[in-house]
Amino acid sequence: MKFDLLSTIEYGGCSAKLPPGLLSEVLSKLPIATDPRLLVDVNTHDDAGVYKINDETALIFTTDFFPPICSDGYEFGEIAAANSLSDVYAMGGTPLLALNLMMFSQEKIPLDVFGEILKGGQDKVSEAGALIVGGHTIDDHPPKYGLAVVGTVHPDRLITNAGALPNDILVLTKSIGTGALVSGEKNGLCEHEDYRRALKQMKHLNRHGASLADKYGVNSMTDITGFGLAGHAMKMAEASGVSFRMRTQQIPLLPGAYEVYEKGSIPGATFRNLEFTDEHMHCTRGVDYNMKMLVHDAQTSGGLLMTVNPDHAGLLLEELNRLDPGISAVEIGEVLPESPRRIYFE
Amino acid sequence: MKTLDTKGLKCPQPLIMLKEALVDLKMGEEIRVEIDNDTSLKNLVTYLKDQGVEPQVSSAGAVHTLVSLKPEKDLAGSNTAIYCTTDLPTSYVVCIKGERMGDGDPELGSLLMETFVDTLKLQEQLPTHVVLYNGGVKLAMKESPVCSSLSELEELGIRIMLCSTCIDHYGLQFDIGVGMISNMVVITETLAAAGHVITP
Incomplete structure (x- = not known):
């Protein structure tokens, strides 16, 4: 009998992240490192820190780790690694080196699972063209895994979450609903095939998105993870000093995600994310209730959210979908001048 | 009044049970939910308020009792004419x-x-x-x-x-x-x- 990693975590969909509001409160009390070489610091809630080494190279530095979101160790390793690497891609960079961060109790879980997680991570890092050069393990239960990643980018080609301009088109490169389908799988409320499709999407690297973002001069970019599409869009709009308008009917959903929410299997993280965006968001009466909740669904290894000049949007979308047939990139809205609220859904 | 016992259950189980039960509930009828998970309670209240009803909550120690009417407009999940x-x-x-x-x-x-x-x-x-x-x-x-x-x-x-x-x-x-x-x-x-x- 194969060991089921999902059995190690509290059953239910309340994800592992600290509530976003609480995190901001704690961080606001800490002094912020300032240095002219820091191109991106924690101020703009971006995906990674960026440090300029010289006129040719800036270093991107990031980390992420979390408890199992699937049963199989190898797949968990792949997803956790894809998720960690994504922060480098979201800055328009290329990952170079990674360190494993592992919390694992050999008393509670067979040791071969440990090896499978690391193998999954290693294979994903290799696929990204980067190298794992070590790591650190702590005895802890339930297990957690992820990477600290270093990448590079040319300082002039860095894509932050603070560059969105009014009239830009909003492009999303993966469907949303991974949180819904993990919750659906745990509660027996979705087709196993739909859950498998969600896992496949989570393993998918955001590599092509990053290189095409550079090619088409994307103005601003972030990846969608724990705070959901709405939360990350809000942070991006705030960092850029603009507002976003998004059309929920164009936001792509993973098959089965809507049905999971309809059956009431809405993870606690969704409600927490909703609290975070609350007063900064406006939904028209036309927005379906489950859609309003799904845009707050916490994503694992989600897609890239880009803002691009309307003249380049068509070509960018065409090439994204041609190079990356496994996932679908779509236009979901546009950037507006700074309005009283950050994000507007309709 | 129909009562749902969700004590000991973790989120999102109570919400799943509530949504299931609301389907069979007649208009004007109330439902009672016994719940001991604070987060889930908060989420149920958020959900019901979003549907346009104001649930009553009373607490005895760690166990809360929520009483709610069936939402008048069943807005959840369907692009009904009222909502859209x-x-x-x-x-x-x-x-x-x-x-x-x-x-x-x-x-x-x-x-x-x-x-x-x-x-x-x-x-x-x-x-x-x-x-x-x-x-x-x-x-x-x-x-x-x-x-x-x-x-x-x-x-x-x-x-x-x-x-x-x-x-x-x-x-x-x-x-x-x-x-x-x-x-x-x-x-x-x-x-x-x-x-x-x-x-x-």
């Missing part, structure tokens, strides 16, 4: 072109416009959008007498749209009290999709 007002043949957009209503005495025109916006929120059939352009954008400024009425409309899910060119023209960027600044593409799209347009 744009589907209704009677859906309309209000287009406000200036600060005042009608020609003639400007003082009277201002008073009429004020009354019009205040009355709008009382309509049984609300507009889907209120589009403000040219001098009309001034109505959405913080100092405007109808700013609060427009905010109330926004809270009801009405999209208030302000013409960005007009905001720039009048130099009002820092005075905006309510509304989504929109370009002509968005405004034209909205007017074109409207069932009909009312211009006071």
Whole structure:
């Protein structure tokens, strides 16, 4: 009998992240490192820190780790690694080196699972063209895994979450609903095939998105993870000093995600994310209730959210979908001048 | 009254059970939920309030009892006509072109416009959008007498749209009290999709 990693975590969909509001409160009390070489610091809630080494190279530095979101160790390793690497891609960079961060109790879980997680991570890092050069393990239960990643980018080609301009088109490169389908799988409320499709999407690297973002001069970019599409869009709009308008009917959903929410299997993280965006968001009466909740669904290894000049949007979308047939990139809205609220859904 | 015992269950199980039970509940009937998970309780309350009902919660130690009516409009999950007002043949957009209503005495025109916006929120059939352009954008400024009425409309899910060119023209960027600044593409799209347009 194969060991089921999902059995190690509290059953239910309340994800592992600290509530976003609480995190901001704690961080606001800490002094912020300032240095002219820091191109991106924690101020703009971006995906990674960026440090300029010289006129040719800036270093991107990031980390992420979390408890199992699937049963199989190898797949968990792949997803956790894809998720960690994504922060480098979201800055328009290329990952170079990674360190494993592992919390694992050999008393509670067979040791071969440990090896499978690391193998999954290693294979994903290799696929990204980067190298794992070590790591650190702590005895802890339930297990957690992820990477600290270093990448590079040319300082002039860095894509932050603070560059969105009014009239830009909003492009999303993966469907949303991974949180819904993990919750659906745990509660027996979705087709196993739909859950498998969600896992496949989570393993998918955001590599092509990053290189095409550079090619088409994307103005601003972030990846969608724990705070959901709405939360990350809000942070991006705030960092850029603009507002976003998004059309929920164009936001792509993973098959089965809507049905999971309809059956009431809405993870606690969704409600927490909703609290975070609350007063900064406006939904028209036309927005379906489950859609309003799904845009707050916490994503694992989600897609890239880009803002691009309307003249380049068509070509960018065409090439994204041609190079990356496994996932679908779509236009979901546009950037507006700074309005009283950050994000507007309709 | 039907009672759901969700004690000992973790989120989202209580919400799954509640949604299932609401389907069979008759209009006007109440349901009771016993619950000992604080997060789930909070989420159930958020969910029910979003559906337009005000649940009653009482607590004895760590166990809470929530009592709620079946939501009147079963908005959840379906793009029902009630929720998606744009589907209704009677859906309309209000287009406000200036600060005042009608020609003639400007003082009277201002008073009429004020009354019009205040009355709008009382309509049984609300507009889907209120589009403000040219001098009309001034109505959405913080100092405007109808700013609060427009905010109330926004809270009801009405999209208030302000013409960005007009905001720039009048130099009002820092005075905006309510509304989504929109370009002509968005405004034209909205007017074109409207069932009909009312211009006071």
